[in-house]
Amino acid sequence: MAAGTLFQQINDYANRHNPYPLYAQLLKTPIIREPDGSYVISSYRLVTQLLSDPRISSDARIRGPEDKAARAAASSEFPAGFIRTDPPEHDRLRRMVTRQFGPPHTPDLIDSMKQELATIVNKLLDTLQGRTRLDIVDDYAYPFPVTIICKLLGVPQEDEPRFHEWADAIVMGLDPHPQTSADHPVMDAVEARNQLGHYMAKLILEHQQHPGTDMLSKLTTDQGPDGTLPLGDLISTSVLLLIAGHETTVNLQTNGMLTLLRNPSILEQLRNDPDLAIPLVEELLRFEPPVQFNSQRTVAADITIDGVTIPKGSPIYMMLAAADRDPARFPDPDRFWPERPDNQHLGFGSGIHYCFGAPLARLEVQIALNTLAQRLINPRLVEDPPPYRQSAVLRGPRHLLVDIDGIR
């Protein structure tokens, strides 16, 4: 395949295993106009500035009707989730969900989940006893957040094979230049979201009739200051939470284990000092972030920054992973350094769309990595680099094979 622009190369699956040299090149020109009229922003200063600029919209419908993302948004049977809306709608929906979320948004409840999360990962490892080769993705990092988000929302975990295919397609739909192949066919993202929406609608009805203590029940029965969520918003919010609640956390765990196996002295340090997991997970969010860039922002009014005018209607990509390797913000950016001071990374985004699930995600991954560090005996990477998932936006290994001498 011809090299293409830097952004096209970043999207090319051939570079998925290591896009970081391309980000370093990108940073030399922090505002780039692509041949299709979209803009790519990469420096930490500009990404943080623009993520807090109300002239940048998350609603693709403001693009022209010929735009792919605008057409997809318009042809969906259900409203956009709040990640794809602007204030005041965004703030109202996010507030209504935040009120219901309960754990882990109060510190006591986060603490109370710790034990449950540790029990789940330990049980997962118990079932793998006797094995000498593990796939950290399929055996551990994927089932863990799926179990948690299903439990929190009140989605039956046995339905996972049904929503797995829809989730895959929705994730691929985030890529500006999705690459599929004959051995990796992917359902259309709009169709997948519609099917998942219908599945959720049925579940919501069941929860309305027989409410439990889970989040779907709370969302369907709430009569808070903002009123009751209309059914369409309930569906889109639960679809958003289900997908966002596991598709990213799996990547942070596997990117994390891969990084630890490439840095055995840091793995050893973690084994001896479990508290290291707290700064280590922050450094992972900077160094190997599961969300590499924001793919669906649009300029809502002409913006002039650093002498460049970006016209209204332009798609704009905020390169979080490049900004987090910006040497003007992070000294020695290509070094994985868990004790890094002043680590205000963009792994959870920035501004009004800052990750809603960050406290839960942090806790899940701290516990997941600590448990692997404690219990795997002499873990070794089988292949480096491992095979990667297709997506350029949500980047992480598809498999992470590790040989072990046993499980403690």
Ligand code: HEM
């Ligand atoms: C938003 C990353 C886990 C729910 C975001 C954004 C990022 C992100 C970068 C900003 C997107 C944007 O600006 O367009 C991550 C990472 C995770 C993770 C790296 C795991 C390691 C979770 C979990 C949940 C969740 C566990 C749910 C329980 C959300 C939601 C939004 C969001 C609902 C949209 C917020 C808004 O638009 O106001 N996440 N996330 N995330 N995340 Fe996460």
